[in-house]
Amino acid sequence: MKSLSKKVKKALIIGLDGVPYSLLQHYLKRGLLPNLKKILGEGFSLFQMNASIPDVSSVSWSSFVTGVNPGEHGIYGFTDLIPNSYSLCFPNAEDREAPPFWEILGRTNRKVSTLSQKYEKKIDRPLCSIIFNVPHTYPAYPIQGILVSGFVAIDLKKATYPESAYSYLNSINYMIDVEAERARKDKKEFMSHLFGCFEIRKKAIYHFFENENWDLFFACVTETDRLHHFFFDASMDENHPYHQDFQNFYVLLDQWIKSLYEAFQKRYSEKGFFMILSDHGFSTVKREVYINRFLEEEGLLKLKKEGDFYERVDGQTKAFNLDPCRIYIHDQSYPRGSVRWEEKPDLLMEIKKRLMKLKGENGEGVIDQIYEKEEIYHGPYLGRAPDLVCLPKDGYDLKGSLEKSEVFGPNLFAGMHTWHDAFCILPEDIRLSGKLSIEAPTDFIMKYFSQ
């Protein structure tokens, strides 16, 4: 009878891709987000949070959903090289080595992690989750509940579990993602496309929220990230032609958060677990910085003319970079690698020294922090990690392109990701020691369901 008397628990998590803490604060102060302000007054706190390193969505969301660092979940970017080769590959959910929290809650996890080991005995029945549009969850694995993968999901059928979810989404002409390609051609049209995508996303979210049974509901909005990539310069600048549109998007977002929050309270009268978070922040861009070109000019990278992407890496190469700034030493684990193990520490030191000297506008430094992998990652998949990872100063957008003839280039995008300025809204009774990091709040969800 114990299980019957146990209190039913429900959680609602909202993910807002790329929404910066500082922008939220600014808009809250200006009264643009009255509903969020009201919610914050009802027992929630807004925190600034650090994203993953690197601060790209695939890594950050993987860290949040698994509650562990990349050394344990094995995802370091949207791209990677196939081990012992120069072939580019695109890691997806199949390559994630730690289970996401919904698999632990639903007792369907096929992999184990420190988080799953901590909680698997404390969940007394399989819990049902609806996971909607979370980046880097493709292809969709069978779960206890419903899963609709987010970016980069390609085939809607492979992006949905179960089949009935696919049928519904197909029937409403659901779109996995905005078509960012359109922004190049016509900004005005792209702006309305963003609003259109947000509408269809909301429609689908409501559908699953209202019509399905669940213990945990987690939905992400990715339009915010796309809005920022192409229009972040409009966020604060009142004279910007898209300023009003930009703000209007946030007004709609605020209203949507309210309606979902109220529906959650209505559906579940007891106090459930509610949180909102982003996976990284955003800033405007001064310059793009092509790290591979820098390595070439420093004589550390030599590219052959022939070949696809990193197949061009020549035998004389000492180091190369993958997006955004993951530097790999071309050691003897690569087919043409020549750097010996004993040479590595000095080489790392040398690259760090030279990168720190890289100067942008007005002689200011470009790189804010450089880490060796052992400093920031730990776990069984440390071996997959880049040897060095850089975080830039805000405004310097580090890139992995192999095709550039200058180190600096004009900004093709209005916004770039920032590491230090993600946000998290949590129940105010949660006490934090120090600044949150994105893999940390997962534990609060697990704790809530296991108490």
Add this chain to the structure above:
Amino acid sequence: MDHLTRLENKSIYIIREAYYRFKNIAMLWSVGKDSTTLLWLCRKAFFGKIPFPIIHIDTSYKFPEMYRFRDERVKEWNLKLIIGQNEEKLAEGMRPGRGSKLDCCNELKTNALKKVIKKYGLKAILLGIRRDEHGIRAKERYFSPRDSQFKWDYENQPAELWDQYQSMVEEEEHFRIHPILHFTELDVWNYVKREGLPIVPLYFSKNGKRFRSIGCVPCCSPIDSNAQTIDEIIEEIRTTKTSERSGRAQDKENIYTMQKLRALGYM
């Protein structure tokens, strides 16, 4: 009615319906087994005389066997052939192995086709893609046709806008129609066998290797196989666990991922 006849009837219905709805239509023929099957079905649909042109996008890097096969069929079946090429990019030296394969495919295939569509003002293209071929080719509709008068609901098999993955369909839009979407790889081979269809010899084993999927020479690698006849190929496919396009360098899903990432400033 047996399985293959059912598949055939469905395809012929779609081909005729498409021709009825779009007079300015053409078929895309890669010379591979699927689009050759489609070509055969088009001939059957119009009793041997196809009333629209057949487009071959020639990257100039196809296998010699493919060119020979193409020219023989054009003569034998009296086809109106349009050869599409991106001459400017070829003149600039675009070729597999120089720069990224993504750019090469994009220029020599996609953009070459776009040019043909524009030049001939085509409103619809028939394509020989199959649902089981690859995840990305499973039925997925991002857009509804713009013309509200257009209704197409043949057994849940909608016509789709061409180029659904880069919706930058310039100026004129065109529909893509997939009359053999419901065929599997095995169905195609069984159909080839039943109809006695000629097929590019690259599909048959030579020195222990054969091509399971063909395209440009530098981007295709043969699989280990001793299948020298259609029956042996059918037996091999029945028992294989590897994917059909595993010998192809550019995986469709990867191309799409690259495009998505590039649009956001990665790579």
